[in-house]
Amino acid sequence: MNIKVVALSVSLLSLGMAGAVQAAETLTGSGSTAIQPVLTKWAATYKEKTGVETNYGGGGSGQGIKDIKAGLAGFGATDKPLTSEELRKDHLIQFPAIIIGIAPIVNLPGIEPGQMVLDGKVLADIYLGKITKWNDPAIVALNKGLKLPDLDISVVHRSDGSGTTFNFTDYLSKVSPEWAEKVGKPNTEIPWPVGAGGKGNQGVAALVQKTVGSIGYVEQAYASENKLAYTRMRNAAGKVVLPDLKTFQAAAANADYGKTEDFYLILTNQKGAESWPITATTWVMLREDAPKATNEEVVKFFRWSLTAPEAKREAEQLAYVPLPDGTVKQIQGYWKSKLGL
Amino acid sequence: MFRNLARFAAFSVLLVLLGVAVTLFWRSWPTFHHFGWSFLWTARWDPGRELFGGWIPIAGTLISSAIALLVAVPVAYGVALFVTNLAPAWLGRPVGSAIELLAAIPSIVFGMWGLFVFAPWFAKLEPWITAHVGTLPAIGIFFRGPPMGIGMLTAGLVLAVMVLPFIASIMRDVFTVVPPMLRESAYALGATSWEVQRHVVLAYTRSAVLGGIFLGLGRALGETMAVTFVIGNAHQLSASLLKPGNSIAALLANEFAEATTPLHQSSLLALGFLLFAMTLIILIGARLLLWRLENAQGKSGL
Numbered sequence: 084m085n086i087k088v089v090a091l092s093v094s095l096l097s098l099g100m101a102g103a104v105q106a107a108e109t110l111t112g113s114g115s116t117a118i119q120p121v122l123t124k125w126a127a128t129y130k131e132k133t134g135v136e137t138n139y140g141g142g143g144s145g146q147g148i149k150d151i152k153a154g155l156a157g158f159g160a161t162d163k164p165l166t167s168e169e170l171r172k173d174h175l176i177q178f179p180a181i182i183i184g185i186a187p188i189v190n191l192p193g194i195e196p197g198q199m200v201l202d203g204k205v206l207a208d209i210y211l212g213k214i215t216k217w218n219d220p221a222i223v224a225l226n227k228g229l230k231l232p233d234l235d236i237s238v239v240h241r242s243d244g245s246g247t248t249f250n251f252t253d254y255l256s257k258v259s260p261e262w263a264e265k266v267g268k269p270n271t272e273i274p275w276p277v278g279a280g281g282k283g284n285q286g287v288a289a290l291v292q293k294t295v296g297s298i299g300y301v302e303q304a305y306a307s308e309n310k311l312a313y314t315r316m317r318n319a320a321g322k323v324v325l326p327d328l329k330t331f332q333a334a335a336a337n338a339d340y341g342k343t344e345d346f347y348l349i350l351t352n353q354k355g356a357e358s359w360p361i362t363a364t365t366w367v368m369l370r371e372d373a374p375k376a377t378n379e380e381v382v383k384f385f386r387w388s389l390t391a392p393e394a395k396r397e398a399e400q401l402a403y404v405p406l407p408d409g410t411v412k413q414i415q416g417y418w419k420s421k422l423g424l
Numbered sequence: 425m426f427r428n429l430a431r432f433a434a435f436s437v438l439l440v441l442l443g444v445a446v447t448l449f450w451r452s453w454p455t456f457h458h459f460g461w462s463f464l465w466t467a468r469w470d471p472g473r474e475l476f477g478g479w480i481p482i483a484g485t486l487i488s489s490a491i492a493l494l495v496a497v498p499v500a501y502g503v504a505l506f507v508t509n510l511a512p513a514w515l516g517r518p519v520g521s522a523i524e525l526l527a528a529i530p531s532i533v534f535g536m537w538g539l540f541v542f543a544p545w546f547a548k549l550e551p552w553i554t555a556h557v558g559t560l561p562a563i564g565i566f567f568r569g570p571p572m573g574i575g576m577l578t579a580g581l582v583l584a585v586m587v588l589p590f591i592a593s594i595m596r597d598v599f600t601v602v603p604p605m606l607r608e609s610a611y612a613l614g615a616t617s618w619e620v621q622r623h624v625v626l627a628y629t630r631s632a633v634l635g636g637i638f639l640g641l642g643r644a645l646g647e648t649m650a651v652t653f654v655i656g657n658a659h660q661l662s663a664s665l666l667k668p669g670n671s672i673a674a675l676l677a678n679e680f681a682e683a684t685t686p687l688h689q690s691s692l693l694a695l696g697f698l699l700f701a702m703t704l705i706i707l708i709g710a711r712l713l714l715w716r717l718e719n720a721q722g723k724s725g726l
Contacts, residue, residue: 144682235570243678244682270471275659277658280656293539293573
C-alpha cells in the first residue's frame with residue numbers, strides 16, 4: 084500500500100530474487116542499461132573462473148541510484164554521476180567502470196555510415212527545431228560533395244529517462260549557449276523542443292530505421308549492430324572524427340581524473356584532435372557502510388573487470404572502451420582510501 | 425453464510441477501490457499542494473527544473489481515446505450487426521470468435537505490431553494524407569506534419585483495434601438476446617431492416633450497448649504499452665494528429681523507473697490519480713446518461 088514496498092518488491096523481482104539471499108557467492112547490482120551487455124559478459128566469464136555469480140538487473144541509471152541508496156543491491160550503475168555532496172549524504176562512493184560512445188544516426192537515401200559530418204552547433208540547432216531541412220546551408224557547408232535532399236528532418240530522442248540522454252544533452256549544452264538557456268541543464272529526462280520519443284536505445288534505433296529523413300542518437304554499439312548510418316562529428320579541436328574505439332579512447336585518455344573528486348568528470352566535448360565529442364562513462368556506486376564482505380566481492384569483481392586482459396578484450400569486442408591504465412590506478416587508490424580494499 | 429461471503433466479496437472490491445484512490449491521492453498531494461489547480465492545465469513538463477504540469481498527457485489521453493472510439497464504435501456495430509443478423513451461421517460464428525480472439529492478444533504485441541508493421545506502412549500513406557487532406561480548409565490543420573508513421577492518430581487507430589473486440593462482442597451478445605417476436609412484429613408492420621435495427625434492436629439493447637462502449641473507453645484510457653510504442657512520447661501538443669504526442673499511461677511507463685526526485689515521483693502519481701478520477705467520472709457520467717435514457721423511455725411508454 085506504500086510505494087516503497089512496491090518499489091522494493093519490484094526491485095527484488097528484477098534482481099531475480101537474488102537480493103533476498105545476499106550470500107557471499109552472489110553479487111547483486113542494478114542500474115544503467117548502457118553497461119548491461121558488457122557486464123553480463125563479464126559476469127559469465129567471472130563465474131567460470133571464480134564460481135561467483137553476478138546478478139545485474141538493469142532498469143536504468145535512475146533505478147541503480149534508487150536501489151543503492153535504499154541498500155537493495157550490492158552495487159548500482161549510472162551514466163549520470165552523483166556529486167560528492169550527494170554521495171556523502173547517502174554514504175556512497177563511485178568510480179568509473181567503462182567508456183562508451185554515443186553517436187548521431189541518420190536515415191537519408193544514399194547516405195552510408197560515416198559519410199555525413201555534423202558539428203555540435205548544427206546538432207543543437209536541429210534538436211532545437213531551428214534547422215528543419217536536410218539541405219539547410221549549415222548542413223551543406225559541413226558536407227561538401229554529399230547530395231542532400233530537400234527533405235524535412237524528423238527528430239528522434241529517448242522517451243524514457245536515460246543516461247545516454249544525460250550525456251547527449253550535456254554535450255549540446257556545452258556547445259550551444261542557446262540550448263543551455265532554452266532547454267536547461269543536462270538531465271536524464273529533458274523537455275525536448277521538437278521530435279518524437281522512442282523507448283530505449285532499441286526504440287530510437289527502430290524509429291530512425293523506419294523513418295526516411297530522421298535523425299537520432301544511440302550508443303555506438305547499437306548503431307553498428309543495426310547497420311545505421313552514424314555520422315562523423317567535428318570535435319572541440321575542430322577536427323572531423325569517426326565514432327570508433329580509437330576516438331572514444333582518445334577522449335578518455337585526455338580526461339584528467341586526477342583533479343576530480345569521486346571521479347566526477349563528464350567526458351563530452353573533450354579536447355584533443357582525436358577525441359570523439361560525445362563520449363560517456365558508466366560509474367559503479369557502492370555503499371561505504373555495506374557489510375565488508377559484500378563490498379569486498381564487488382571490488383574483487385571490478386578489479387578483475389578493469390585489469391584482466393580478457394575482460395578488456397571482451398569489452399572491446401562489444402564496442403566498449405576499457406579505462407586507461409592511469410585511471411585504473413587512481414581507482415585502486417580510491418578503493419584503498421575509501422574502503423581499505 | 426453464503427450471503428455473508430457474497431457481501432464480503434462485494435465490499436472488498438469497494439474497499440480496494442477506495443484504498444487505491446486514497447493512496448494515490450496521498451502520494452500525489454505534494455504535487456497538488458506545490459502547483460495547485462494549475463497542474464491540470466499547465467503544459468510544461470521539465471524534470472530538470474522540477475516544473476510539472478499535466479495538461480499535455482491529460483489531453484493526449486482524451487484525444488487518443490476519442491479517436492479510438494470514433495473508429496471502433498461504428499466498426500464494432502457493423503461487425504455485431506453482420507454476425508447476428510446478416511451472416512449465415514457457418515460464417516457468423518467464426519467471424520465472431522475471431523473478433524473475440526483479438527481481445528486476448530496482450531497489448532505489448534499490439535504495440536510491437538503498431539511500431540514495426542503499421543507505422544512504416546502508415547508513414548508511406550502520410551504524405552498522401554498531408555497533400556490531399558492537409559490542404560482542406562478547417563480540417564486541414566489536423567493532418568499536417570512530417571511522415572513518421574507514429575503520433576496521435578496512429579495511437580488512436582491502434583487503440584481502436586484493441587477496443588474493437590470488447591465493444592463488438594458485447595453488442596453481438598446483446599443483439600442475440602433481442603426477442604425474435606419483437607423483430608418479427610416490426611417486419612410484419614412493414615419496417616425495413618435498417619428501421620428494425622435502429623428502432624427495435626438498438627432501442628431494446630441501448631443500455632448494454634452503451635455499457636460495452638464504456639468498457640472499451642475504459643481500456644483505451646488506461647492502455648499503456650501499446651500506446652507508448654506508437655504515440656511518439658513527445659511532450660508536445662499540436663493541432664496535427666500526425667505529430668507525436670503523449671498520454672498519461674505512456675508517460676508513466678517511460679518515466680517512473682527514472683524518477684529520482686520526490687516531486688517528480690509525486691507528479692507522476694498525481695497523473696495516475698487523475699487518470700483514475702477521469703475514468704471514474706466518465707463511468708459515473710455514463711450511468712447518469714443511461715438512467716436518464718431509461719426514465720425517458722419509461723415515460724414515452726416504449
